[in-house]
Amino acid sequence: MFEREKIHVIEKSKKEWEEKKVERTLSRFPERKKEFVTSYEDEIERLYTPLDIKNLDYIKDLGFPGEYPFTRGVQPTMYRGKLWTMRQYAGFGSAEESNKRYKYLLEQGQTGLSIAFDLPTQIGFDSDDPMSEGEVGKVGVAIDSLKDMEILFDGIPLDKVSVSMTINSTAMILLAMLMTVAKKQGVPYEKLRGTIQNDILKEYMARGTYIFPPKESMKLIVDIFDYGSKNLPKFNLISISGYHIREAGANAVQEIAFTLADGIAYVEAAVKAGLDPNEFGTNLSFFFNAHNNFLEEVAKFRAARKLWARIMKERFGVTNESAMKLKFHTQTAGSTLTAQQPLNNIIRVTIQALAAVLGGTQSLHTNSYDEALGLPTEQSVTVALRTQQIIAHEMGVSETVDALAGSFAIEKLTLDIEEKAQKYLEKIDEIGGMVNAIEAGYPQKEILNSAYKAQQRIENKEQIIVGVNEYNSDKTEKIDILKVDEEQEEKQIEKLKNLKNQRNNSKTEESLTRLKKAATNGDNLFPYIIECVENYSTVGEITNILKEVYGEYRESTTI
Amino acid sequence: MSTRIRVLIAKPGLDGHDRGAKVLARALRDAGMEVIYTGIRRTPEEIVEAAIQEDVDLIGLSILSGAHKKLCQKILNLLKEKEADIPVILGGIIPEEDIPELKEMGIIEIFTPGASLKEIIEKVKDIAMGRKV
Numbered sequence: 001m002f003e004r005e006k007i008h009v010i011e012k013s014k015k016e017w018e019e020k021k022v023e024r025t026l027s028r029f030p031e032r033k034k035e036f037v038t039s040y041e042d043e044i045e046r047l048y049t050p051l052d053i054k055n056l057d058y059i060k061d062l063g064f065p066g067e068y069p070f071t072r073g074v075q076p077t078m079y080r081g082k083l084w085t086m087r088q089y090a091g092f093g094s095a096e097e098s099n100k101r102y103k104y105l106l107e108q109g110q111t112g113l114s115i116a117f118d119l120p121t122q123i124g125f126d127s128d129d130p131m132s133e134g135e136v137g138k139v140g141v142a143i144d145s146l147k148d149m150e151i152l153f154d155g156i157p158l159d160k161v162s163v164s165m166t167i168n169s170t171a172m173i174l175l176a177m178l179m180t181v182a183k184k185q186g187v188p189y190e191k192l193r194g195t196i197q198n199d200i201l202k203e204y205m206a207r208g209t210y211i212f213p214p215k216e217s218m219k220l221i222v223d224i225f226d227y228g229s230k231n232l233p234k235f236n237l238i239s240i241s242g243y244h245i246r247e248a249g250a251n252a253v254q255e256i257a258f259t260l261a262d263g264i265a266y267v268e269a270a271v272k273a274g275l276d277p278n279e280f281g282t283n284l285s286f287f288f289n290a291h292n293n294f295l296e297e298v299a300k301f302r303a304a305r306k307l308w309a310r311i312m313k314e315r316f317g318v319t320n321e322s323a324m325k326l327k328f329h330t331q332t333a334g335s336t337l338t339a340q341q342p343l344n345n346i347i348r349v350t351i352q353a354l355a356a357v358l359g360g361t362q363s364l365h366t367n368s369y370d371e372a373l374g375l376p377t378e379q380s381v382t383v384a385l386r387t388q389q390i391i392a393h394e395m396g397v398s399e400t401v402d403a404l405a406g407s408f409a410i411e412k413l414t415l416d417i418e419e420k421a422q423k424y425l426e427k428i429d430e431i432g433g434m435v436n437a438i439e440a441g442y443p444q445k446e447i448l449n450s451a452y453k454a455q456q457r458i459e460n461k462e463q464i465i466v467g468v469n470e471y472n473s474d475k476t477e478k479i480d481i482l483k484v485d486e487e488q489e490e491k492q493i494e495k496l497k498n499l500k501n502q503r504n505n506s507k508t509e510e511s512l513t514r515l516k517k518a519a520t521n522g523d524n525l526f527p528y529i530i531e532c533v534e535n536y537s538t539v540g541e542i543t544n545i546l547k548e549v550y551g552e553y554r555e556s557t558t559i
Numbered sequence: 560m561s562t563r564i565r566v567l568i569a570k571p572g573l574d575g576h577d578r579g580a581k582v583l584a585r586a587l588r589d590a591g592m593e594v595i596y597t598g599i600r601r602t603p604e605e606i607v608e609a610a611i612q613e614d615v616d617l618i619g620l621s622i623l624s625g626a627h628k629k630l631c632q633k634i635l636n637l638l639k640e641k642e643a644d645i646p647v648i649l650g651g652i653i654p655e656e657d658i659p660e661l662k663e664m665g666i667i668e669i670f671t672p673g674a675s676l677k678e679i680i681e682k683v684k685d686i687a688m689g690r691k692v
Contacts, residue, residue: 119574123600132573133629134572134625134628134629134630135572138624139574139624207575207576208600209573247576247578248577249578335578337672338672339671372652372672372673373654373655374625375625452585452586455582459677465673469675481654481656554598555599
């Protein structure tokens with residue numbers, strides 16, 4: 001980017017500046033900390049200059065937005081054309097209650113839905129299963145059958161609103177339910193827009209809602225790619241998620257490295273099954289975390305885009321440019337929120353959201369200020385949504401594309417993160433890919449090491465958390481906390497009982513039997529699951545059939 | 560009887576967010592204790608069984624899903640049934656207003672977000688040594 005001669009002059013001047021100015025200042029005023037480090041423990045330089053990016057080639061490394069390697073964004077005009085989708089993750093209690101919350105959020109100007117399911121639904125237990133006790137409707141909405149899903153989307157036009165569902169091991173079942181509801185609304189599959197998370201590998205690493213062993217889980221995902229790419233052209237069939245990897249304690253480099261490695265594993269599995277990455281590649285999407293270190297985070301998003309474009313082009317020989325684009329949803333970092341002085345979280349979320357926007361996200365969830373205490377209330381989620389609207393409409397940052405490009409610090413951090421993530425990718429290739437690496441506990445161990453170090457930095461006050469290890473206050477802020485009705489569980493169980501009495505049980509049985517046969521034969525399960533769902537089989541019943549064929553996974557615990 | 564403190568760190572219920580549990584397990588081990596970590600998604604029965612078999616001095620539960628009342632009650636009942644006098648502490652996203660009820664139930668100490676490892680280690684030592692005496 002710079003002429004060699006100019007670089008030489010800058011180098012000389014910088015040296016002089018260090019010897020004359022900096023040293024004198026340091027001898028009188030030592031710096032605040034002995035070490036300034038990134039989340040991945042690289043030293044942060046006092047000053048970044050053209051020297052740090054002297055080998056950067058604008059066309060090769062950055063290019064233009066909407067052009068390979070997409071470092072500057074996946075669309076040519078980015079937010080000038082269309083703002084990111086504002087998509088708050090929501091759901092709790094019953095389908096009726098959650099339906100009300102979705103309608104409220106849409107009225108407030110939210111532009112897409114993001115469904116939070118309770119843990120039993122995510123792990124394939126019905127509400128009346130003993131394992132579900134105490135968990136029904138707690139961290140998301142309880143869905144036992146198509147009946148609940150019909151209530152959940154009652155009055156929500158599925159041809160107009162895109163729906164994202166955080167669902168992984170039971171993704172095929174819930175997607176089949178969504179498709180069936182759409183059909184009943186008169187919306188053809190081809191018009192259905194949205195995303196299913198459907199990223200099982202990160203569940204073994206970070207989030208824990210797996211059911212089946214990794215290889216069987218991968219088969220289900222390939223089935224979804226196969227059936228989905230033919231029948232749901234506007235739907236993202238996976239959201240490869242670094243968010244939870246980061247929340248589990250990974251640093252910024254690990255977050256994108258492990259996520260992209262998961263992505264590679266999915267693409268490889270699909271290619272092996274005979275699918276064309278030029279086609280299904282356009283239905284892939286990603287999900288990242290927007291953490292606290294602002295500059296590092298902006299750089300992380302840019303590095304991830306560049307890496308993925310290269311992986312698709314060079315590793316998988318993709319020629320369709322659309323299939324090289326890393327499109328991503330972002331959520332601000334839940335783990336950075338404090339229970340102490342909860343209103344401070346509004347500021348944290350605002351700055352994290354700004355990093356996501358300057359990093360070029362396609363969709364954003366801003367956390368609510370009360371999330372270290374419970375689920376968001378109507379007030380707290382409204383503030384969170386307004387935060388996005390203020391950034392979008394008042395701050396001017398959506399008027400130009402990739403505004404921080406060319407900053408010496410941003411470009412250097414982008415290069416560093418890219419390079420370090422690349423090393424992890426090579427290491428994972430050496431282990432034989434991500435499925436093997438997870439089975440060997442490799443990423444889990446790396447993540448735990450980072451989590452432990454991060455906690456130690458907080459304990460030693462090398463990292464200040466306002467209101468927690470510094471600037472604490474004895475005064476407690478009184479804020480309202482959302483309570484999920486404890487009787488909700490009984491009501492849901494009652495509903496399930498009624499369903500089983502009302503449906504045509506012999507038809508349900510027949511479709512479950514057919515599913516079992518298909519699973520044993522290794523067929524694509526999607527059409528069979530749709531049939532089960534249409535006959536009001538429950539999430540638990542369908543999952544149990546698959547458990548009989550596939551078995552269940554138990555982690556080996558490493559600490 | 561070993562003089563080293565033995566602790567069981569357990570995650571009951573369906574929630575898989577285990578960062579806190581794992582970081583604490585490692586910190587307790589670094590502080591010289593013997594730590595057994597159950598892994599995620601264990602039933603109250605499995606946890607109590609493991610605690611008795613491993614003869615631990617303390618059980619640390621980590622729950623973030625909001626199911627803490629039901630799960631804690633079950634675990635405490637089972638311990639009583641088996642006449643196992645093992646103190647239980649709890650960490651996670653626990654609303655302030657639930658704390659008195661949980662303590663009344665028999666949970667000895669409750670740590671919410673922002674608690675420091677140092678603080679928890681000290682408490683674990685106190686409680687476990689009290690039991691050893």
